[in-house]
Amino acid sequence: MKAAVFIEPGRMEVHEVPEPRIEKPDDAIVRVIKACVCGSDLWWFRGISQRQHGSLTGHEAIGIIDRIGEDVRTLKPGDLVIVPFTHGCGRCAACRAGFEANCTNAEPGGNAGYQAEAMRAPKADTALVKVPGDPKSYSDAVLNSLLTLADVMATGYHAAVSAEVKPGDTAVVFGDGAVGLSGVLSARMLGASRIIAMSRHEDRAAIARESGATDIVPERGNAAVNRVLELTGGSGADAVLECVGSAQSIETAVRVGRPGSTVGRVGVPHDAHIDVDALFWRNIGLKGGPASVATYDRDVLLPAVLSGMIDPGRMFTGAFDLDRVQDAYEAMSERRVVKSLINIGEI
Amino acid sequence: MKAAVFIEPGRMEVHEVPEPRIEKPDDAIVRVIKACVCGSDLWWFRGISQRQHGSLTGHEAIGIIDRIGEDVRTLKPGDLVIVPFTHGCGRCAACRAGFEANCTNAEPGGNAGYQAEAMRAPKADTALVKVPGDPKSYSDAVLNSLLTLADVMATGYHAAVSAEVKPGDTAVVFGDGAVGLSGVLSARMLGASRIIAMSRHEDRAAIARESGATDIVPERGNAAVNRVLELTGGSGADAVLECVGSAQSIETAVRVGRPGSTVGRVGVPHDAHIDVDALFWRNIGLKGGPASVATYDRDVLLPAVLSGMIDPGRMFTGAFDLDRVQDAYEAMSERRVVKSLINIGEI
Numbered sequence: 001m002k003a004a005v006f007i008e009p010g011r012m013e014v015h016e017v018p019e020p021r022i023e024k025p026d027d028a029i030v031r032v033i034k035a036c037v038c039g040s041d042l043w044w045f046r047g048i049s050q051r052q053h054g055s056l057t058g059h060e061a062i063g064i065i066d067r068i069g070e071d072v073r074t075l076k077p078g079d080l081v082i083v084p085f086t087h088g089c090g091r092c093a094a095c096r097a098g099f100e101a102n103c104t105n106a107e108p109g110g111n112a113g114y115q116a117e118a119m120r121a122p123k124a125d126t127a128l129v130k131v132p133g134d135p136k137s138y139s140d141a142v143l144n145s146l147l148t149l150a151d152v153m154a155t156g157y158h159a160a161v162s163a164e165v166k167p168g169d170t171a172v173v174f175g176d177g178a179v180g181l182s183g184v185l186s187a188r189m190l191g192a193s194r195i196i197a198m199s200r201h202e203d204r205a206a207i208a209r210e211s212g213a214t215d216i217v218p219e220r221g222n223a224a225v226n227r228v229l230e231l232t233g234g235s236g237a238d239a240v241l242e243c244v245g246s247a248q249s250i251e252t253a254v255r256v257g258r259p260g261s262t263v264g265r266v267g268v269p270h271d272a273h274i275d276v277d278a279l280f281w282r283n284i285g286l287k288g289g290p291a292s293v294a295t296y297d298r299d300v301l302l303p304a305v306l307s308g309m310i311d312p313g314r315m316f317t318g319a320f321d322l323d324r325v326q327d328a329y330e331a332m333s334e335r336r337v338v339k340s341l342i343n344i345g346e347i
Numbered sequence: 348m349k350a351a352v353f354i355e356p357g358r359m360e361v362h363e364v365p366e367p368r369i370e371k372p373d374d375a376i377v378r379v380i381k382a383c384v385c386g387s388d389l390w391w392f393r394g395i396s397q398r399q400h401g402s403l404t405g406h407e408a409i410g411i412i413d414r415i416g417e418d419v420r421t422l423k424p425g426d427l428v429i430v431p432f433t434h435g436c437g438r439c440a441a442c443r444a445g446f447e448a449n450c451t452n453a454e455p456g457g458n459a460g461y462q463a464e465a466m467r468a469p470k471a472d473t474a475l476v477k478v479p480g481d482p483k484s485y486s487d488a489v490l491n492s493l494l495t496l497a498d499v500m501a502t503g504y505h506a507a508v509s510a511e512v513k514p515g516d517t518a519v520v521f522g523d524g525a526v527g528l529s530g531v532l533s534a535r536m537l538g539a540s541r542i543i544a545m546s547r548h549e550d551r552a553a554i555a556r557e558s559g560a561t562d563i564v565p566e567r568g569n570a571a572v573n574r575v576l577e578l579t580g581g582s583g584a585d586a587v588l589e590c591v592g593s594a595q596s597i598e599t600a601v602r603v604g605r606p607g608s609t610v611g612r613v614g615v616p617h618d619a620h621i622d623v624d625a626l627f628w629r630n631i632g633l634k635g636g637p638a639s640v641a642t643y644d645r646d647v648l649l650p651a652v653l654s655g656m657i658d659p660g661r662m663f664t665g666a667f668d669l670d671r672v673q674d675a676y677e678a679m680s681e682r683r684v685v686k687s688l689i690n691i692g693e694i
Contacts, residue, residue, distance in 0.1 A: 093582030094606040099630050102606030162632070235440030259441040259449030262634060269624045276623070277616045280636045283446050285509070286623065287609060289630030 003116030004057045004325040004342075009047030012057070012326045020113075020120035025071035028124035030063035030083055033347055034147045035115045036316065037332050037340040039177045040268055045329050058115030059085040060150035062143060064135060064347060065124075072124045080135035080347070081128040082302075083121055084293035085111045085151045090126035100127075101290030114150075115325060115342055129297040131306075135347045144313030144341060145305045148182065149297045152339070153312040155266045156182025157301060158291035159241040160190050162264030166238070167191030172228055173213070174253050175243030176204035178315045178339040179266060181211055183241040185310050188212030189300070192239070196231060198224060204338055207315060221252060228256040237261060242288070247272045259283045266291060316341040350463030351404045351672040351689075356394030359404070359673045367460075367467035372418035375471035377410035377430055380694055381494045382462045383663065384679050384687040386524045387615055392676050405462030406432035407497035409490060411482060411694060412471075419471045427482035427694070428475040429649075430468055431640035432458045432498045437473035447474075448637030461497075462672060462689055476644040479653075482694045491660030491688060492652045495529065496644045499686070500659040502613045503529025504648060505638035506588040507537050509611030513585070514538030519575055520560070521600050522590030523551035525662045525686040526613060528558055530588040532657050535559030536647070539586070543578060545571060551685055554662060568599060575603040584608060589635070594619045606630045613638060663688035 003017045020029055035058045044051035061083040065075050075081065087110045088100025095103050105123075113119050121128055131138075131146060138146070145153075156179050165171050171187040173180050176199035187195050188211065197213035198220075199205040205216045217227045228237060236258035242250050245267025253263050254274055262285030279286060304310045318337030320328040321344075328340035350364045367376055382405045391398035408430040412422050422428065434457045435447025442450050452470075460466050468475055478485075478493060485493070492500075503526050512518050518534040520527050523546035534542050535558065544560035545567075546552040552563045564574045575584060583605035589597050592614025600610050601621055609632030626633060651657045665684030667675040668691075675687035 093580075097585070097605060097607045099605075099607035102630055233440075238444070258444060258446075259636075260444045260446035260639075262632075265627065269627050272623060274623050276619060276621050276633065279633070280612065280616050283449055283634075283636030285609075285632060285634035286626070287630075287632035287634070289606075289627045292607075 001117040002322055003113065004322065006051055006053060006055050006057050008053055009045060012329050014323055014325055020118055022067060022069045023120065024122060025069040026123050026125065027069040028065050028072055028075055028121045028128065029067040029118055030081060030121050031066045031118050032061045032063040032114065032116060032344045034143060035061040035342045035344055036147060037328050038151060039179060042333050045333055056113035056116060058113065059111040060147065061114040061119065062147045062150065066118060068124060074125045075128060075130060080131040082131065082146055082149045082297060083114060083128060086293045087123050087127040088294060089123055098292050098295045100292055100294055117344060127294060129294050129302060141313055142305065144316050145311050148312040149301050149305065151293060152178045153182045153301055154293040154296045155179050155291040156243060157186040157296050159183045159243055159264040159266040159288060160186035162288035163239040163241050164262050165190040165192050168193050169238035170194040170232055171239040171241060172196045172237040172256050173241045173243060174198050174249045175267060176201055176208060180243040181207050181315050182312055183243045184208050184211040184213050185312055187241060189304065196228060207338065221248060224252050225255045243267050245269050250274065254279060254284055257284055262287055264288045315339045319343055348464040349669055350460065351669065353398055353400060353402050353404050355400055356392060359676050361670055361672055367465055369414060369416045370467065371469060372416040373470050373472065374416040375412050375419055375422055375468045375475065376414040376465060377428060377468050378413045378465050379408045379410040379461065379463060379691045381490060382408040382689045382691055383494060384675050385498060386526060389680050392680055403460035403463060405460065406458040407494065408461040408466065409494045409497065413465065415471060421472045422475060422477060427478040429478065429493055429496045429644060430461060430475060433640045434470050434474040435641055436470055445639050445642045447639055447641055464691060474641060476641050476649060488660055489652065491663050492658050495659040496648050496652065498640060499525045500529045500648055501640040501643045502526050502638040503590065504533040504643050506530045506590055506611040506613040506635060507533035509635035510586040510588050511609050512537040512539050515540050516585035517541040517579055518586040518588060519543045519584040519603050520588045520590060521545050521596045522614060523548055523555060527590040528554050528662050529659055530590045531555050531558040531560050532659055534588065536651065536657065543575060554685065568595060571599050572602045590614050592616050597621065601626060601631055604631055609634055611635045662686045666690055
């Protein structure tokens with residue numbers, strides 16, 4: 001079968017690799033329909049972080065169950081599933097608390113190989129999210145939205161939940177990539193009446209507005225802090241979503257909230273220096289981390305997509321076949337698209 | 348009138364000072380019945396932090412309204428009031444969000460002069476907490492418990508709220524001083540079914556047990572982390588209350604929670620170094636700061652004291668007249684008492 005392979009920074013290829021097989025009784029083999037490129041993939045594609053050359057890539061997919069291990073109870077061949085980047089066992093303390101990204105029984109290295117014609121999904125019953133109904137009944141647009149539930153939409157939702165967005169709140173969202181736009185949608189879902197999106201790219205700001213942003217702030221650093229304070233009558237925001245992870249973004253994010261607000265952060269952190277004593281005196285909270293994908297999907301996001309309440313699939317502004325995976329990465333790295341969709345199989 | 352005065356580290360005196368007077372129309376003058384010494388006072392009493400020599404001291408009191416300014420609407424002479432260390436205006440964004448410790452209209456230097464026969468209380472309507480009923484009807488024990496609502500009990504409650512303690516949780520409380528013991532009481536109020544108190548002093552551990560602690564852990568540092576993990580089957584606690592503020596305490600506190608837990612911190616921070624990237628990967632939250640005293644008192648704590656649900660006054664294990672203020676500070680500094688009560692006036 002064909003799979004995307006990381007050759008070296010800036011270079012992806014599609015290689016013929018062995019078909020995956022059931023290795024454990026709770027595994028499933030998923031025939032991938034759609035995968036995509038994540039903003040976090042760009043760190044190694046650009047050579048900023050390390051990744052093993054020759055490794056399989058991708059950690060977001062939807063697909064059809066092809067085969068199941070003998071212990072799998074809730075899925076059967078032919079089922080449409082979301083394949084999250086998380087692999088919760090459902091039994092450990094982290095999973096029971098709804099934080100399956102921190103499952104203590106997760107296999108190391110499980111988050112790879114989704115950009116391929118087929119993949120092995122461990123802990124299928126608990127880790128995969130079954131989409132009800134006839135898989136053939138869904139439009140391509142709905143399938144694209146379901147694909148975002150593998151990571152990016154759930155990650156944006158984790159930012160909003162961690163930031164404790166409440167009805168009537170003014171929320172600020174740092175990041176106008178796919179996670180930031182998901183954060184805007186999520187802040188709206190949780191009832192924010194005003195959503196300030198930090199964006200300096202017209203195409204992304206447009207999607208942010210369509211997703212619920214009421215104000216767009218292009219400034220950064222001190223100027224961004226001053227602008228948010230100005231927009232909130234000097235008070236600061238009720239909730240802050242940090243969806244970038246860069247030092248500048250997080251260091252700015254902790255300065256724009258009112259006393260008692262919380263920064264919900266989902267941007268993978270890169271050397272941020274935060275004065276936690278200063279947070280104390282201002283009663284600013286800091287929460288977040290890797291998202292609870294399957295938990296949010298089942299509880300909130302899958303119903304929200306299927307009912308049409310949200311349509312996060314619109315963030316895929318570029319679509320590519322698997323053979324063009326290099327283009328998919330390049331287009332996203334060069335900001336020509338917000339997020340790259342990779343169409344792989346047919347339902 | 349008499350008032351406690353800070354002379355130099357290790358030395359308190361009682362001096363004759365001018366009576367306070369109404370300076371602003373929303374002021375009240377309170378005749379102090381009881382005051383006390385706070386753990387945070389020990390930082391300057393021990394010479395670790397700076398304080399102006401000759402300054403008045405104390406930021407916790409209960410008393411009787413003596414006079415009111417012309418704008419005061421909800422209080423009248425003769426009312427029994429709790430005098431919190433906070434002075435919320437009730438109108439700014441911080442106050443409206445219930446974080447009056449961060450009121451943007453608070454007078455600088457307002458937290459002093461409570462250890463005196465009388466004191467000026469600014470923003471009386473919003474900042475003071477009126478105790479209903481006939482002031483003479485309350486026992487001395489109830490009055491002592493009401494005194495804790497000026498700071499320490501509300502601060503412990505802020506730790507529990509910030510740590511997001513929920514029914515059935517296992518909570519860990521760092522600190523066996525008055526705030527830590529208030530944290531134990533508060534964790535129980537919020538429904539924790541297991542409360543691990545970090546304590547190495549037998550007298551304090553005994554009060555912790557009476558307040559709801561189910562386990563006492565005397566270890567510190569790595570040994571403390573290992574012990575909490577052992578007690579929680581390797582999982583870590585659901586909620587962590589940090590009521591010390593020392594670098595070691597906060598650095599240990601962020602290590603004992605399960606993924607998705609939050610450290611609620613109220614200990615005044617002293618040079619803690621926290622690896623916030625590590626918190627991200629474990630989904631550990633960090634919240635807290637100065638407590639919302641009047642808000643918690645009105646919503647929860649005053650009814651809880653008056654109904655007998657909690658009796659935080661038991662943490663006063665030493666009582667002193669105002670003339671013996673030096674002994675009150677010394678006894679607490681030398682850990683001969685958990686918290687020193689200062690009896691000043693009669694109702």
